[in-house]
């Protein structure tokens with residue numbers, strides 16, 4: 082990991098505001114790193130919450146956010162209230178509709194050839210994104226046009242973030258028994274292949290206690306690997322102990338709970354690859370679980386008026402083909418229960434036995450799903466082509 086001097090005029094300039102959690106910075110940091118690895122023209126990333134960036138990208142701790150510096154090929158800078166623009170990128174990405182500072186827009190508009198301006202949207206499997214992907218919105222006052230870019234699973238939208246080397250790195254980890262064993266030993270995890278290893282990254286989950294009881298008394302041994310996150314208090318409540326710290330190992334019946342430190346993104350990938358089942362949330366970990374090609378359970382980011390339940394169902398519908406009706410129903414029932422969807426009306430512990438039974442079939446399905454998605458161009462590739470097309474023929 083390198084920390085070097087910052088560059089002047091980058092090809093890409095990305096603006097990211099943390100709404101809540103890590104996801105927005107998680108996506109932007111991953112996109113920035115991916116573009117930097119492919120793009121000799123440079124990438125600048127502005128983030129408004131340095132503490133969150135540091136958790137995902139520990140070398141940022143050595144960087145003064147005001148001065149900025151280059152970390153893993155990306156020029157990272159703190160987006161503070163006293164923001165003053167630099168020479169703008171040739172492509173400016175505002176992530177998730179964060180509003181660009183007025184001074185930034187003025188600088189962009191003053192260029193003889195203004196930057197391509199893209200709003201990177203949230204990931205959704207809903208059908209309407211196909212119609213909105215690529216739409217243009219002229220600025221009411223300045224000679225600038227903003228384009229909407231939607232990530233997604235459909236070949237007609239922007240794709241998913243997937244670094245070119247990702248699947249090879251995953252396979253190298255998964256196929257190296259010594260490496261995997263070393264990872265499990267390092268984390269004190271039972272390497273017995275009969276044990277079900279489950280990673281758990283989630284928001285609050287009030288129904289977790291019942292599921293923990295079910296795992297504790299179940300016939301199969303389960304190692305539950307929990308990186309420090311918001312769900313930890315519910316894990317503790319389910320175990321009947323104070324909230325544990327990273328490094329803690331708690332045994333109850335058939336269940337071993339290991340609390341892991343929050344790592345950088347590459348470390349999180351290894352956790353997903355080392356597990357047989359991954360509970361993920363939000364956007365970025367949701368996508369990484371799909372590249373891990375293991376069964377996974379998605380806790381969608383909760384939104385007002387429960388619109389997230391529609392998004393959840395849109396993904397379930399997309400993911401269903403290839404499964405028998407019984408397996409698809411068991412899968413959907415557990416996911417909906419995990420997300421407290423009133424449509425299912427049951428709690429996760431009730432839906433667990435059928436879901437657990439389906440895991441071997443879901444494992445094969447997860448591999449097929451991953452292969453099918455990996456056959457599509459990835460997000461950085463699509464975004465690069467989209468921007469060069471706009472440059473050649475602006476709308």
Ligand code: TRH
Pocket residue numbers: 100101102103104105106107108136137203282308310342343344345346347349362363364365366367382
């Ligand atoms: O943090 P999230 O809940 O993010 C969400 C979503 O992005 C959502 O769309 C957005 O609206 C909301 O925030 C405000 O979950 P997500 O997207 O999975 O991001 C978590 C990031 O943390 C991801 O990049 C993976 C990373 N991570 C690590 O780097 N190390 C770790 O140990 C763990 C557990 C996660």
